[in-house]
Amino acid sequence: MSSDQATAPAVVIPDVTPVQLAVVESVAPHLRHNPYDSYETLRTAGPFVPGPHDTHLVPRHAEAQAILLDPRWSHAEEPELLHGDSEVELPGSFLWMEPPDHTRLRGLVGKAFTARTIIGLQARAEQLVDELLTRILAAGEVDLLEALAYPVPLTLICELLGVPVEAHEQVRFMSAGIARGLDPDVLLSPEELAARTAAVHEFTEFFGDLVDQRRRTPRADLITALVQAEEAGVRLTHTELIGTLLILVVAGHETSVNLIGNGVLALMRHPGEFQRLRQDPELAAPAVDEVLRYDAPVHLTTRTARAEIMVAGRTFVPGDAVIVLLGSANRDPAAFPEPDRFDIRRYRPGRRAERHLSFGLGLHYCLGAPLARLEMREILHALALRVENLTLLEEPPYRPNVVVRGMSELLVRVEGR
Numbered sequence: 001m002s003s004d005q006a007t008a009p010a011v012v013i014p015d016v017t018p019v020q021l022a023v024v025e026s027v028a029p030h031l032r033h034n035p036y037d038s039y040e041t042l043r044t045a046g047p048f049v050p051g052p053h054d055t056h057l058v059p060r061h062a063e064a065q066a067i068l069l070d071p072r073w074s075h076a077e078e079p080e081l082l083h084g085d086s087e088v089e090l091p092g093s094f095l096w097m098e099p100p101d102h103t104r105l106r107g108l109v110g111k112a113f114t115a116r117t118i119i120g121l122q123a124r125a126e127q128l129v130d131e132l133l134t135r136i137l138a139a140g141e142v143d144l145l146e147a148l149a150y151p152v153p154l155t156l157i158c159e160l161l162g163v164p165v166e167a168h169e170q171v172r173f174m175s176a177g178i179a180r181g182l183d184p185d186v187l188l189s190p191e192e193l194a195a196r197t198a199a200v201h202e203f204t205e206f207f208g209d210l211v212d213q214r215r216r217t218p219r220a221d222l223i224t225a226l227v228q229a230e231e232a233g234v235r236l237t238h239t240e241l242i243g244t245l246l247i248l249v250v251a252g253h254e255t256s257v258n259l260i261g262n263g264v265l266a267l268m269r270h271p272g273e274f275q276r277l278r279q280d281p282e283l284a285a286p287a288v289d290e291v292l293r294y295d296a297p298v299h300l301t302t303r304t305a306r307a308e309i310m311v312a313g314r315t316f317v318p319g320d321a322v323i324v325l326l327g328s329a330n331r332d333p334a335a336f337p338e339p340d341r342f343d344i345r346r347y348r349p350g351r352r353a354e355r356h357l358s359f360g361l362g363l364h365y366c367l368g369a370p371l372a373r374l375e376m377r378e379i380l381h382a383l384a385l386r387v388e389n390l391t392l393l394e395e396p397p398y399r400p401n402v403v404v405r406g407m408s409e410l411l412v413r414v415e416g417r
């Protein structure tokens with residue numbers, strides 16, 4: 001032993017409690033295949049668990065719901081909270097705004113993105129799913145993410161917006177770079193941060209050109225509708241338009257991909273439930289909500305107190321930040337009986353089930369929920385009618401993404417009826 005080693009101070013490894021470990025593991029990029037065990041530890045620890053950077057994690061349903069429904073909690077600080085030191089800001093979207101700006105922008109977008117728009121997509125969604133499933137059945141073994149989960153939402157959102165077909169793949173890759181970058185910056189490598197910067201620049205340029213084209217030559221598409229949308233004589237500025245398109249593309253596509261992947265995986269892991277769906281394809285609609293609850297595509301959001309607010313006996317003061325764990329709230333036994341059971345009849349009409357938080361709640365409730373539900377319903381319906389057996393070929397790997405969580409590959413064998 002050298003004299004240096006003999007005199008070196010002993011390394012002290014601090015005691016790490018199971019709860020502290022669960023805090024780290026609940027957002028650890030390499031543990032994305034199962035964050036649910038750490039969520040359980042957090043829920044057991046209490047309604048608020050100290051998290052990183054003076055935040056508090058909110059793992060239970062009751063407090064998560066109360067915070068999301070209370071407009072005194074702001075979402076405007078999230079970019080600063082999660083991406084404070086970034087050199088590139090994500091273009092401002094109303095997802096990160098408060099009234100009155102939020103109300104104005106969401107209202108303008110709502111004028112273009114109406115329930116009628118979504119109903120109008122039903123036939124196209126059905127046709128697209130049918131075509132893709134025919135190809136999948138002919139191939140037999142596929143990566144279901146490539147063959148179904150990506151093309152359905154990507155094609156629909158691109159067609160809705162009016163993105164030319166030859167650019168759909170480019171949109172997919174820009175959007176993936178941005179979605180990865182939604183995770184807190186501390187979890188991103190320098191390469192991933194650089195990729196986000198590049199993706200944001202590419203997105204801004206690509207959609208900036210399309211917006212200019214639609215200004216000159218309007219068409220029957222959502223970009224034109226957004227360019228023309230007007231509230232009391234006021235239209236979206238160019239920056240607001242790009243921010244809105246970014247959220248429609250990224251939030252509207254990366255999330256749905258994971259909903260589809262998670263749903264097919266859940267059916268394969270629960271063959272009895274797939275059998276039930278095949279016997280009654282009308283269960284497709286309630287099954288969508290059970291997939292959303294059971295394996296949420298978006299796992300967390302943040303809020304910052306704008307006033308002194310009391311929740312579950314704890315007082316928060318202005319500036320206090322919380323991380324609302326949506327994926328954990330959805331598995332809270334205080335809200336859902338047998339929360340770890342995948343039960344496609346849980347949300348059947350006539351049955352009372354607590355609402356899941358997968359689309360958020362309150363002011364920022366997901367604007368695209370009807371579109372996401374439509375896509376997944378059509379897919380489940382088609383699987384129920386046309387597929388005899390769905391077999392998982394390999395344990396799926398997960399992407400490191402924490403906020404928008406999902407698999408990177410889903411190898412399956414699909415046998416027709």
Ligand code: HEM
Pocket residue numbers: 075094095096106157247248249251252253255256259296297298301302357358359360361363364365366367368369371372
């Ligand atoms: C399964 C699919 C989807 C999931 C799980 C999902 C989830 C969410 C969640 C959790 C929020 C609220 C975030 C918060 O409160 O912090 C949200 C907001 C939003 N989502 Fe979705 N989303 C999905 C699909 C879509 C689609 C298809 C679109 C549009 C094409 C979309 C557009 C939006 C927009 C614009 C907002 C912001 C609303 C606002 O701030 O007022 N989403 N989404």
